[in-house]
Amino acid sequence: MSTQSPERPRRNFYGRFKGKTLKPSQKTYLSEDLAALSPGAVDWDSNPDRTPIDLNALFDGKPVWLEVGFGGGEHLVHQAQQNPDIGIIGAEPFINGVAMLLGKIRRAEVTNLAVHPGDVRDLFDVLPDASISRAFLLYPDPWPKKRHHRRRFVTPEHLEPLARVLKPGAIFRVATDIPDYVRQTLEEVPGAGFEWLAEGPEDWRKPWDDWISTRYEQKALREGRTPHYLTFRRNG
Secondary structure, three states: OOOOOOOOOOOOOOOOOOOOOOOHHHHHHHHHHOHHHOOOOOOOOOOOOOOOOOHHHHOOOOOEEEEEOOOOOHHHHHHHHHOOOOEEEEEOOOHHHHHHHHHHHHHHOOOOEEEEOOOHHHHHHHOOOOOEEEEEEEOOOOOOOHHHHHHOOOOHHHHHHHHHHEEEEEEEEEEEOOHHHHHHHHHHOHHHOEEEOOOOOHHHHOOOOOOOOOHHHHHHHHOOOOOEEEEEEEOO
16 A cells, blocks of 8 residues: 655645734734644645644544634634634634734633634645534635636635535535625535525525624625625535
């Protein structure tokens, strides 16, 4: 039997890794706090065999949730505060957002969080099958031009590994203010092994009971766009 490590896939990344110059305090958060919040060996250099992360050891056997692209971290910290019996992993490649999150974690003093400052596809590689109890995709990059729609998260490249790591019956929440993103989500997500749970208009017009409005949602509301809240369940 071959013992060779898996070959690293070619993955294009189209978003931003860094924005404005970080504040001194944010640089401090990154240097002092980020390493201790790692979910484990995710990057290919430290884990070329793609050995799965031990989530039971990471979160002492708690159920684990995942937020894909946490932005400034408002929702991630909110969920961690409201659910101390849950472990939550956030994945975000934009280092300015990661630094903002770390500041919020310090102020909130939550301890049930892990942070992957990179591409969630690399994290999917090392998450065990059927290990995640809930996932969030909140105001993802809309990639509005039609030729860029294949870059959106709601494509098979992302949805298939997401479905693999979610437990049967796990909930997947999507929030967006872009009508065409809603269209593509409703076309692609059910085909990846999910059921849309809406029974009427209020089920996608009203936010979830435990929702906290993020900076991205507030911007959408100021600019006159309508948020949509889509809830799916992993089949199985």
